[in-house]
Structures are given as structure tokens and as C-alpha cells.
Amino acid sequence: MNRRDALKKSALALGAAAGAPTLLSLLQACAKTDRLTWTPVFLSEDQARFISSFVDFLLPKTETPGGLDVKADVFIDLMYAKTYDEAGQKQVVADIEKFNADCKEKYGNVFAELSEEDKTACFKGHEANSPKFPKTVWGGAVGPREPVGFYRGLKSTVLWAYFSSEEIGKNVLSYDPIPGDYLGCIPLSDVGNIWSL
């Protein structure tokens, strides 16, 4: 049994233990308007819906593509599946469940189902309470460090998933795979957006 099947089975077991679906949960199920348009390889449907809604709220479509347009959510699920060890995978599932449980407690529903106002309040609360990443030198952290927590960690992961995508890296940011020369001082207006690499 692979990891995802195991999680699904245990989720089913928990559901069974809680008894038949209540009227309220059935109503909530009906209220779910966002159907997943992709099949996660690690996350459950509900967990994947959380990631997709987090990505969409953090990086919505504007004149430039949104996080969902470049499938940042799909990549994050793949990353959980292929780069996290079992302990890390357990932790991320627990973190998603806790995030949603907190949303339910404060706003009455899981994150994906919240109104724009409630999502904004939720993000603002986490921004205010999440420690910051340390500064880095040559890829290594320097100065004071404390764990940034799930919210800021996921935010950073979403940024990576978005900005490392081909659409953003090649077509939105300034893409120059073989610069050929180093010019130390040129007008920003000659370049525009940041270099993608």
C-alpha cells in the first residue's frame, strides 16, 4: 500500500468512526463550488483543494498569470510526494488539517470555502504571527533563526513553485539563459522585470 492509499484508508476509517454524515456536512459538501481539475498524487482531494485555494489567494491572476495558471498547486503536491520523507509528509498533512481546523474555529469553515474577507483576515493573522526567514549568505542562513511555521513556509513554497515555472521564467520574467557577458551597471529600464535565472 503506498503512502497516499494509506492516508485515504485512514481518513475513511476516521469518517466511519464518526458515524454517518450529518446534515450539516452534507450541506457543506454541496456548497463546495471549486471542483479539483487535477488529480493529486499525494494529497487527498480536500487537502489538494486547500493548496489550490491557498495558491489562488496568495497569487491570483492579474494581467500576469496566477498561481493556478502555472499549476503551482500541482507542483506542490508532486514535491510533497517526491521530496518529502515520511515524517515530512505526515507533518504537512497535520499542518494542513490544523490550518483548516483553525479556519473552522475562527471563520466557520475550511479555508477553501471562506469568503474573500475571511481569507484576508486569515492571511493577515498568520502574517502577523509567523516568524520571518533569516537572511542568507551563499544560500546559508545567517543571524537569528526560528522556525517560520507552516503558513510562511507554504507561502515561500508557493512563490518557488510559481516563479520556477516555465511560463513565468521564460515569458514573464527577463529570461537570458546564456548572458555571455557581465554588465555591472545598466539602466533597470533596459531589463524591466527581474532576471528569472
Add this chain to the structure above:
Amino acid sequence: MANFNIDADKNLTYDAIVIGSGISGGWAAKELCEAGLKTLVLERGRIVEHVVDYPTMTLDPWEHELRGGLTPEQKAKHPKGGRSGFIGAMNEHFHANDLENPYTEVKPFMWVRAHQMGGRSLLWGKQTYRWSDLDFEANAKDGHGVDWPIRYKDIEPWYTHVEKFAGISGEALGLPQLPDSHFLPPMELNCVEKHVKARIEKEFNGRNMIIGRVAHLTEPLNGRGKCQFRNRCDRGCPYGAYFSSNAVTLPAANATGNLTIRPFSIVQSVVYDEQKGKASGVRIIDAETGEDIVYKAKIVFVNASTLSTTQILLNSTSNRFPNGLGNDSGELGHNLMDHTYRVGAMGTVEGFEDQYYKGRRPNGIYIPRYVNLKDGPQSDKFVRGFGFQGGGGRSGWGAGGNQEDFGGNFKDGLMKPGPWEFFITGFSECLPYHENQVYLNKDVLDKWGQPTLSIDAEWKANELALNDQARKDAKEMLERAGLKDIMEFDNKHEMGFGIHEMGTARMGRDPKTSVLNGNNQVHGCENVFVTDGACMTSSSCVNPSLTYMALSARAANHAVSELKKMNL
């Protein structure tokens, strides 16, 4: 490039054997082959042919399934080297497997190893600086360690020799403590670096800030292309623009027709002939078949990288050398040094918001040592000194993780460059302490049943005092240069993080207190040479690789000359 001759087994006898194919071994092989010696290079890992075996050299992030992320299986292979923060999916194949090659940390020590043809020459930082008599005379003057058996004048022609072939870019300054190399044109400083340079040099008499001197071509040389500013060096460079054994020395050695490389060769020991009173060859274990083979040669160069070289010598016991080859002094394994790492300061620079740069420069700035110079201010808190590396640039989307913002405007704002940031980080000299040591551990064996190393070394009061001053000086320089939001830092890394392991088989004038003589020959077994970092008698505060190159070329030419005189 022609394929390398790897068919070693037909012939068990060579003129010379070189153990290891990294920076120093590559140079030894080139010089020996060019002098006409049939040379066998024994490489612990696989063959890595220039360009052909650089599978990730052109990959953009989205062309890799995990965009550079490592799988748990990959991470599990690097519990020690992974602490460096340098191992990612694009270079993981160039880092040794820690599980197959264990070592024991009596005190914490981070050891980065690269077990393939080219070794760490594929991964190094390319900072290349000459040492000076400030360094070669330091031990004699302040009494720490033993005196170097050479001075700057002895090595100067060999610096010239290797620089002209390796290709070093940089700016000549005429500083006595940091002699100029034969330079290709320097890389450019960016606008903020130029600004900070001007301010520091105005505010502080006797301090200089220059572009790093690096083994990257800024003009084509000997068929190698110039740097294209992709900054993907640790994947292997398709242009051969930076110095590596794979792109530079081994092809030159191969072109003579005198080179044989034998991959998958785990060196067990250097074989000592009791009758002849010298080494007769090298015993290896084939990493794939387990076969035990002895290769014979007139001379042996041990260039396995500092600690592995010493491991081989310690494991090379005989009646004459019961405690390891060349260990009459008892100093083999002792006096391990490194450079301190990640101590300094950073801040932001205002006023250049409409300026940017083009190209990913694999280089930064350098501030040469200015403390405890012959004619400068002397510290009463420490001996020796430190230099700084660093650089400036504009922050990118990565800064978004900390911004208390989200949504469409946030996203589009991250597409524009953020503030200019600038940092400097000190590299302090480490004194040679007898008690900082490695020794054989026969309780922990590697995959091939060989004893491994225990490493027992730590920073002491002088290094901590140097670091303290480097941090304070870094902050003061950035303050007086007008930076904002300045943060000082000292990561207090254990030894090994500098990835500049030096010592453990030091050169010296007296066989009673050193392992090697002034020509890098093992005392008492003069047809064995050690020219990698193990030979270093002190550590200076500047990067050591250029000095390994020069010492290797010098020793190889001495070996050829002695062979001709029938002295070996």
C-alpha cells in the same frame, strides 16, 4: 577530446602513479606526462569526461521534474556533506556518498568529498590568490607551528607557470601581502559594489576592495571558451571556462599519450619496499569487483585531498614505518586547519533604484588582509589576520516570503527588483595546533572494508578572536560606507565548513617535526610526494587552491629532475 585510456590492468608498471585527479593530482599528472613519464592516475570514483558527463549543465529549473529538489533517497546519502547547504539536484551526482564513506566526528567537522574524476575541481569556488611571505614567514615569526621550508621566491615562478595555463582573471594592485597573478581582464564590479568600494577606500586608510581573483576565463585560452556568466559552474561548464582537472589539466596530460586513468580504484596503501628503502607502488581495491591489485612505479604522488591523503599514509604501514608512511615525527594526522566561515555583516544600499545588471557573475568582491601587516597596525588580541569576500545585488522574488503581503499587487511587485543588498564575510587564518588531528578508526570501516578517519579538531582562542574582530570590522565598514539596516552575523560554524582543509602531513625543515621536505617529498621515503592541502604548514587567510597548483607543478618538476639524476 580524445577518450581517456582507462585500460590500466594490462600494464601493472608505470613511471609514476598519481593518487587522485582533483586540482593538485591533475596538475601533477599534467607535469609528469609532459615530461615523458608514463603516468597512472588512480581515481576512487567514476570517469567524468568534460562536457559529456555534465548531465545538468544546461537545465532550467522547469526542465527538472522537482525543479532542483532532492528526493529523500538522495538526501539520505549526504547526512554530512549536505550540511554545507551546497548539495542540490543539479550537482548531487558530484558529491560523495557519506554512507559508503563514513567518518567519525569526535568533535563536529563537516567534510565535503567528491569521489569522481576531477574531484572537487568541479565544485570549488574558483577564488585564486597568491600567498606571500607574510604567510610563508608567519610560523617562524610568531612561533606557532613549524617554519615553512620555502619562501615566496621559491614558489613565485610556479605561480606564474600554473596561472598562465589555468587562466586567472583579476585586477593587479601591487599589494605586498597579496601578490598579483598573471591576470586575464578582471570581471566588473556592479554599481553598488563600485560605490561601496569608493567609500571604504576613502574611509579606511590601507584597505582595498577589489573584484575577486578567480580561475574563470574572461578571454578564450588554449581552446577553452570564456565565461558566459551563467553561474552554473557546479554542474560542469560546457565552455571549459573555469579551471577544473576535467577541462584543463587532464586533457593536457592525455594529449601526451602518457596518461592512463584507472577509475573505481580505492587506494589501500602506498607499498614500501624495505630492501630498497623507498616506495615501490600502490595497492588498490577495485571498487566494483573487490579485486586487490598492486601497481608499481618509480615515484608516487599522493593527491587524494587533504584528509584522504593522510588516511592513505596512515594506512601505509611497514616495518620501517609502523605508524604510517613518513610518520617518524609523529606529526602525520596532526595540525589540521581550515578557514572560518560566515562571519561578517550585511546591509542595504539606497540611491541606485534605477540601476540593474546583466549576467550571473560567478564571483564577488575581495577585501585583502589589512591587520597585523609588517608596516601596519598590530592587534594585541590575536596573531595573523583575515580577508573578506562578499558582493552586492538586488533582491528578487525570494524576498516575498517575508513580506507581510499577498494578492495580485504583491505578486506583480515581486516581478520588479527589490532593494540593493551588500554583504561581506570574513575568512580567518587558523593556526596549526598539534591536537587538531585525524587518526585511523578501525572500528568503523568503509564499504570496501578499509579503516576510516576520526576527526578531532576545533577552533581555539586565536580563531575566535580573529572572528570577533572580523565581525566588528565588517559592521564598521558597512556603517561608514553608508549602508542601512546593517546586520552583523557569526554562524560559529564548526571546522570543515570553509572546505579548505589543510595540514595533517605538513612540510617542514626538520624531519623530527614535519612529514614532508621543501620539495613535498616524504621524509625517509623521498620517492613519495604529497602536494595537496595535506602538505600545508600554515593556512594563511586566503584561499589555498592556487598554492596547491603551484606546489604540485613545482614538486612534479623536481621529481622529474631527481629521476633524471637517478636520485629516486
